Amino acid sequence: MTIKQSLMSILILTIGSLLMAYSVNADEETSFYVMPVLPQNQLPSTSEYFHLQTDQDINQQIEVMIINDSDEDKTFHLSVLDGMTTDLGDISYDTQHEYDKSQKIKLSQQIDVEELHTIKAKESGNVELQLAVAVGDFSGQLLGAINVYEQTKGNDNPTGVVNQFAYNIPIKIDVKTSQITAKLVYDGLKVTNNGTKSELTAGFINPTSTIIRDLSLTYKLSTKQDKKLIVEQHNNKLEVAPNSNFHPSILIGSKALKAGKYRIEILAVSEISGINETWQEDFTITGRESRALNEGLIVEQTGVPWYILASLIVIGIVILGYGYKRHRGKRML
Known part of the structure; x- marks a missing residue:
């Protein structure tokens, strides 16, 4: 077998393995489905999740339908999660995140559900959840989700499963929302460690009980003394959950930050939510x-990286050696 044929065989085997892995994952992920059973007071804006509106206390049942499309009986775990904002600026659902002190009502504490339900093979079943919210003088949006995943041996995490497929069916309840004006608060710059590396992060808080949509954040990081621009970063189309906080990273890339004094300027804009704010902070x-x-910084290079040069040299030696061997073989014949 020639070198070319060997390389083609390796490529075909690699692609085949990836396709098989994708097929297995797809089968696992589609072995069951979850759908909301829409109540009579569902708002007509969507049929993909629960969207209710009220100006008084809520006490009603909501249901989800679980469809077991596999050939065996399955047991499913259900729980209720609260809306939160990831540090990437996306709305997600969890109960293990840092709650902002402005969040007065948590849907995870307002909805009762029996955790485990078994659905027979090739059948479906409805699961009832009891929603009871005393709104009082609250006005705004309540955000949460019903989390459903297959219960497996040794896995009973009620807040979601790492590396296991799960459904989140969102619940959005509008409570006297006409009175709410969106607001975004800057909470300062910090050096934090995410468990694997240290990062420069900016803190933001949405203290209002309404979703901030299509938010754009622009950062300009410069030295304080000579005002030399180090980083300009743009984060667009961010979504911020009601009464939540998040901490996006300022990506310095290959530029080392020496000890010293710096200045950051931040512009936050959301035309949809009526936000136009600027902040400036000096920090050390x-x-x-x-x-x-x-630590571990790959310094920006102006020339060809050493590893590319080394690879080219090795390839050149192999080609020369192969050519010399062929030439010598022809002479011997």
Whole structure:
């Protein structure tokens, strides 16, 4: 077998393995389905999740339908999660995140559901949840989700499963929302560690009980003394859950941050939510923080990287050796 044929065989085997892995994952993910059973007071804006509106206390049942499309009986775990904002600026659902102190009502504490339900093979079943919310003087949007995943041996995490397919059916309840004006608060810049590396993060809070939509954040990081621009970053189309906080990273890339004084300017704009805010902060990077931020940094290179040069040299040697061997073989014949 020639070198070319060997490389083609390896490529075909690799692609085949990836396709098989995708097929297995797809089968696992589509072995069951979950759908909301829409109540009579469902708003007509959507049929994909629960969207209710009220100006008084709520006490009613809502249902989800679980369809078991597999050839065996399955047991499913149900729980209720609260709306939150990821550090990437997306709305998600969890109960293990840092809650903002402005969040007065948590749907995870307002909805009762029996955790485990078994659905027979090739059948479906409805699961009832009891929704009871005393709204009082609250006005705004309540956001949460019904989380459903297959219960497996040794896996009983009620807040969602890592590396296991799950459904989140959102619940959105509008309570006297005409009185709400969106607001975004800047909560300062910090050097944080996410468990694997240190990052420069900006803190933001949505203290209002309404979703901030299509938010754009622009950051300009510069040295304080000579005002040299180090990083300009644009984050667009962000979504912020009601009464939540998030901490996006300022990506410094291959630029090392030395210990010293810096300035950051931030512009936040959302035309949909009526937000147009600017903030400016002077801050200091200590020597310890500088070493943590720059640890493992790949410095920006102007020339050809050494590993590419080394690869080219090795390839050149192989080609020359192969050519010399063929030439010598012809002479011997």
